[in-house]
Amino acid sequence: MDSVCLDQNYSTTQLLSTERPLIDANSNDNFRTQLFLCEGEGRKGEGGLRTKGYFKHGYKKQNGNKWLVCDVNGQSGSPIELTLERDRDELPLITVITVVFNGEKFLEETIKSVISQTYPNVEYIIIDGGSTDGTLEIIRKYEHAIDYWISEKDKGIYDAMNKGINLAAGSWINLMNGGDVLNGVDIFEHITTNDPQIEIYFSDTIFINQNKKVLSKSSVESKSFIHQSMIYRRDLHKQYGLYLNFPKVTISDYLFFSNVLKRENSKKIDHPISIYRIDGISSNPSHYYQKLAVNLMCGHSTVFKVVVQLLYKIALQVFYYPPYKFLKNIFVNHE
Template identity: 35%
Template sequence: MPKLTIITIVYNNVRDIERTIKSITNQTCKSIEYIVIDGASTDGTLEVVNKYQTQVSKIVSEPDKGIYDAMNKGLALATGDYVLFMNSGDEIYDEHTVEDVFDSAPGADIYYGETEMYNDKWENLGRRRHEAPEHFDWTSFKYGMNISHQAIYIRRSIVTPYDLSYKYSSDIDWIIKAAKKASNIVNVHRYVAKYLVGGMSKKKHRESLKERFNIFTKYYGLIPNIFNHLIIAGNLVMYFLKHRRTND
């Protein structure tokens, strides 16, 4: 079983952090290095984290320059063969998930799976609108981010630090860079994460969309990106029409 480094970024989220920690410490796979990067929380978050200090490999609590700066701190401390980000409020899908992921096809550069969405009351919203593709490579994001950050395990030797010039969508750039280096990408065909809807990219939705457009243009070209966004818009309309008919 390879060693997996799981990194949790948190700031003032005392309500949700314990649920995230338990989803990791309860894994049947024990070859896990768990790193928590706290942005100097003042609401009791750190006290909750410290309750699990015997099960958390490394705890850092200090101010940072934003979420991707905090993620880079976690990457700098990571020693695992693979890395996974499970931010505060999110969960690994069930206690067997990590073990099942690595048992699916030993030796891949990237493993990915499906994500289940939850609202602020932790009510199940079902699968993401952008379903995980059957086959994934660095071009797969051209019609939208169809794999969530919490649902992708990446070999640490092919990752780079997050580009801090992006404030809201650097995770997209980070995954594409890694996927370009990967020679073996495996769909594990199961749910691997529970995602709490929200976060900075949702709160700053317009700015996030601008960054995404710029990132996709960098990798896919301006004209293809404009064409792809027309397809995204069409798919979005069809999705909401279908959802509306279902509700009616």
């Protein structure tokens, strides 16, 4: 097997191969990796490096000098010649998945933050929900640096995420929604597979709302985390399944990680992984109420604490936000 570099300037175009990755066809798995998706309802397009015959693999060194190709489960196989400017013993394939719908305003920022990473073995998948704005034009503009993308109708954000996970050939996954960005160009340099106990890397998150940035703290104990600031092993979906996809349920990712994330299987990175734009379903009050319900049912919180948090949120909705919006409109209109 030979390694192909199409462009040194992008994290997604340096370590390519014309040989398809080995897919584990074990029917007992909760999901099965696919390289391409069968055409779904209302498909508007499909493209990327895979459709041109280029694929990705993970790599490990054997005895400190010879590189071996790894399958989607991280198991090493045939030898390969790699010439790298850095001294590393491993290059696990990291898959970044972006789900988007009518996201022309901020999608380009998301794409640039992924393909500009210094880590040379990144796989990038974009799942578009059949956008009607300029989203497809932006995707096509960068498809030379995108491994695979599709545009078609889906059954909600978690259905789109699950499509991306099924397409992931990487042993590590990061979900970076359209509009959110990686916070810096060296994020994936922190990932190592030397410690088999570590299954999740996570960090604090920078929230941005109308150009105002706030740091949101994350911890295992408080069950406070954002999936954009998590990089986790693909195999976790073999153990726990894909994200639940039900009408009006907006916390399937939170439900998944609240059960999976533990002190002994995770490591917190000091540098915030992502910058998260506060809008969409996560800003909806029902999203917050669903989180409280999960914390209570899973034993992550007490009844008293949940009641206090619920009353606080209701008080904000009734007594704070309406006057704030009213006064803001007065001053804005006055100016």
